[in-house]
Amino acid sequence: MKRFAALAAAVLLAAPAFARLRTKVVDYKDGDVVLEGYAAWDDGFTDKRPGILVAHEWWGHGPYARKRAEMLAKLGYTAFALDMYGKGVYAKDHEEAGKLSGAFFADRNAMRRRAMLGLAELKKLPYVDESKLAAIGYCFGGTTVLELARMGADLKGVVSFHGNLAAPTPATETPKAKIAVFQGGDDQMTLPGLPGFEDEMRKVKADWELTIYGGAVHSFTVEEAGSDPSTGMAYNKEADERSWQAMRDFFAEIFR
């Protein structure tokens, strides 16, 4: 337990005297298209800290991605929730979400460009250590951050939560980012993509890990997905908490 005590003392010293969550809506552009992102950080720090990009689900930039950005800020990171679709564009139902995301699933260059624009906004934020960047994403956003890894973006790591793993334009070189992927063990929407993803990672000698949570279906981190797994999408508290903890461990390693 001596190590615990030493760790605890170190944590106490690092804790800011007056932690305060700060957030800011950030407009930025892709050509003529206005995008609306959301920054979150804790100004109880005065030092530079790692920056985390947050990629939204197929619905679009909204409360869920903003909540995750705030959770990351409370952990001491500077976070930026990007916008893939455009300011104010948020799907009203599954059909619209499928159309909005489908355009980017079919055009990986566009997906990569919009993701990189979000990353550029993250780097502009206060207190970001540009040598310590990572990206996380949910569902469609999981795919988005994996595309950043595939294109060789200068990130320490990417984390995909229940993302679609299929890669029409797979990585051809070893990604700079370490890759952590979290899937539901009963997620019929993404499990078929696993073998292809694993082969892709092996071929380019990526640093990757994959965790499968038994009993979890798609959207297992999203409370708004409800509690009925038979619909194919449902919240799973255990898998949500475990994957968040696994992400924290992953960050501790890559930012060490």
Next chain:
Amino acid sequence: MKRFAALAAAVLLAAPAFARLRTKVVDYKDGDVVLEGYAAWDDGFTDKRPGILVAHEWWGHGPYARKRAEMLAKLGYTAFALDMYGKGVYAKDHEEAGKLSGAFFADRNAMRRRAMLGLAELKKLPYVDESKLAAIGYCFGGTTVLELARMGADLKGVVSFHGNLAAPTPATETPKAKIAVFQGGDDQMTLPGLPGFEDEMRKVKADWELTIYGGAVHSFTVEEAGSDPSTGMAYNKEADERSWQAMRDFFAEIFR
């Protein structure tokens, strides 16, 4: 960071004033066969704490399992490294290890009986909270602890590191234990067993998770396995450290 500070304070309070690792060789029996286990705990505590059973690799009870028991004791658990083969029986080469383990792979009843005898010894140790027990195992020992889960042993959790997952006598009811399995992404010895294992877990609605570490081969937690993955067995520091941390998170959850 306020939560960090609160957590750190709690950890400081819980840390014992004079932590001291204690160990003890324990002889016990299966009929006429003498078995030699190894207990490890920290007597800086005076309260009851969770007990962890440690199941050895195919070599037999030896320094590796003892080291893991000591590591667990330093984390505040009471640990017992069991003996499956008999006092002083330790394979001198792969061939002998294959024979010794093969007898138990072929006789799951014998495997379960020896594992349960080890569990009984764990319960006798000082400071064990019998309502908070778990078992971890490596390689052959991973299979051993999974057999405990399959037979419905009264454990909060089992953790298998690079274990053989094939189950000639699969679980027929939901295991009491939550199950965490850690595999190497290039472990040709155990990967073929994954689909069957996942199906087994789904059928009995087990609480399970599986993590695959890209680039790791068999024995990835064992420094003595060397550093040449082309042999099929090699140490992988990253996968070793990640899986140990994942085990700690798993324990934090199941003993909460």
